[in-house]
Amino acid sequence: MRGFSFAHISVLALAINLAACGDSESTPVAAPSAAPVAATVTAVPATPAADVQAVSREQVINHYAEIAHATFADALTTAQALQQAVKAFLAAPSADTQHAAKEAWLAARVPYMQSEVFRFGNALVDEWEGQVNAWPLDEGLIDYVDGDYQYALGNDGATANIIANHSIQIGEEKIDVSELTAELLAGLNELGGSEANVATGYHAIEFLLWGQDLNGTQPGAGERSYTDYLTDTNCTGGNCERRGQYLKVVTELLVDDLTAMTAQWAADNPENYRAELQAESTEQGLRKAFFGMGSLSLGELAGERMKVALEASSTEDEHDCFSDNTHNSHFYNAKGVRNVYLGEYKKVDGSVLTGPSIAQLVQSGDAGADQLLQETLAATEKSLQVMVDAAENGMAFDQMIDPENTQGQQIVRAAIAALVEQTTAIEQAALALGITELNPDTADHAF
Amino acid sequence: MLKKLVYALAGVSLLACSSSDDPYQQSSAALGEQVLYRAHQQWQASNQQLVNSAKEFCQGEQNLAQTRDDFLQAQHAWAALQPLLIGPLNEGNRTWQVQFWPDKKNLVARQVKQFLKANPEPTLADLQRGSVVVQGLSAYEYLVFDPEIDLADAAQKQRYCPLLQQVAMHQQQLADDVVSQWQGQDGMLAQLTDFPNQRYAEPLEALTAILQAQVISLDGLKKKLGTPLGRSDKNIAQPYQAQSWRSQASLSNLSAEIESALALWQGVDTHSLRSLLAAEHADLVKQIDAAYLQAQQELAAFKQPLTALLADEQQRQALFTLYDSFDRLHRLHEKEVARALGVQLGFNAHDGD
Incomplete structure (x- = not known):
């Protein structure tokens, strides 16, 4: 995916090298496994120097959890607002009430996308996430689709159309879907083992509100009419009542899921995930934080969410593909990374949560590494702001990835490049805190 | 720790001049x-x-x-x-x-x-x-x-x-x-031979990049096998999600990758990742040798293409065993080899999958 340079691992080693080269005699060393990098790390004070604003690692992990809690709590309240808007829409379907529900969905994405930095590294969140934000989906599982609809090969569920049917056939299995409940729909995720079968979560709701975006790389998002929800003879698309029931149920489920996750991050509960995290070594806690930042920056946001769509010119691989909200989702994903590093989160109510940060720890260990990371985080935000501005001026993400749109492609490429730089800086910051093994799963594994 | 530091500094000074007796450079x-x-x-x-x-x-x-x-x-x-x-x-x-x-x-x-x-x-x-x-x-x-x-x-x-x-x-x-x-x-090739250069300040950096590539590949093997195997909760095979399913070359691709990963490990003559660790990490070297051999043997035992194996429950279990062997190789390299070399491996595209 990228050229990887390890220039940073040997700045000190190189300095020593250069000094040593004057020496005509090199002492042979018996130990070929000598560890200059580990030595580099241990040579750097891992604890804050007295003259820097001292924060402890415990405080930093506590505040990391505090930010997670505030972010999920905002995701929850905005999802509750979405639920109210959906209720109002279903009670009186009109272009206006549909628009209000769409606006509520867009607002709910703002905190949720900032929460994704907690997904990687914290296995609990990652395992929970599928039901909440899985994509890309074969939306024909849920509702009617266009004739030219493209789905995963071999996926029986891809054209099951739960809304139009009271039972669906998957392989040899016949499933009764007459009563649309949260439990039923949650159980249909990954139906038949296919990841593209997504029955619940933000993107199911997005599809139900916007409909398929049939414009490819041309302007325009999904254009579902509110009449798809009219329960009288003016119903379009068929099965309007079931469609309304589906939308109602998945929105409720989203609220329930976010309620549960918010509780996992609440303070002073010895039974929840936060207590578990804070009981672990601070090194493992920091490792999880760094892993979340690095994995979201590189593999997920730069890779899965931008590069795949860009290089393959694939609107199927666009994140918020029905609503064309992808630019905002990308922006707030990156914002989440910055929040975690700086220990800052701007809540939905406008207030700002601040506290002991990873940045402060890194600063006292290696001011240069901190500065570099702060700069690259700012540069990423700037590059994604360019993407947001372009989208708001009529060039959505799916238009940017058109092979003929060199200007649009350049915007996406610049954002990817900024994230790659940022990832290298995250690695250096981790190193400054003595974290050489970045993967919490592997680091924890004993042979 | 002091001993480690002394070794490290001596090691570093050795690396400095790209001398022919520097095992990292070699x-x-x-x-x-x-x-x-x-x-x-x-x-x-x-x-x-x-x-x-x-x-x-x-x-x-x-x-x-x-x-x-x-x-x-x-x-x-x-x-x-x-x-x-x-x-x-x-x-x-x-x-x-x-x-x-x-x-x-x-x-x-x-x-x-x-x-x-x-x-x-x-x-x-x-x-x-x-x-x-x-x-x-x-x-x-x-x-x-x-x-x-x-x-x-x-x-x-x-x-x-x-x-x-x-x-x-x-x-x-x-x-x-x-x-x-x-x-x-x-x-x-010159940048892997003469140090420092534009890409690498010293041989250990080059070896770190090589190890990183090897680790990414081993991680990728898990994804390439695990995706069609259907390792999700539903536990249902997904043959069309396999790499190279059309040419039925999925397993042959995996074998080719393992052979190259092994070639990096074993190297040529006495110059390899393995030889760098042989003296001080004999146990690890043994574990890795055994892990490669096991993966090779398991791969060689499959006589049908992946799609056919996926349809046979017994063979599918054997594929899960192969997955575990890939996982073992991956973890041994990502954690233990990196630790033994004293290097940090950066993030890669598979992280978060």
């Missing part, structure tokens, strides 16, 4: 020339053959079976390069131009159709302007193996041949370009 140079560069050359040669093969097939001088064989050679050479992806190939979007996987929504079929509709007689320039999905081996595989296409049929052959030839041509150009960047005074 290993980097030997792996560069004997393993990495050689595999790039083999890949280049297989693409040259692919160009000739496509041409002869399209001129009616060669049958479809031979054409498929030539494709399989090129794909195998490419699979063998996976643990060796450092330097030029790893830059820009080059690897994506060779193979597109995972192809979650069968983009290959869709985009080839769309591309041919817009460009019935595509030029190389047309191809290179398009999506990476139509530029590489994935598209070539679709053309020569997909059940919906029959290149033995004259009309279809005429329709698909221009694209077939341009894909081969593009692959050859790509390979020629990459291999040329390995050569010369400032080429990749």
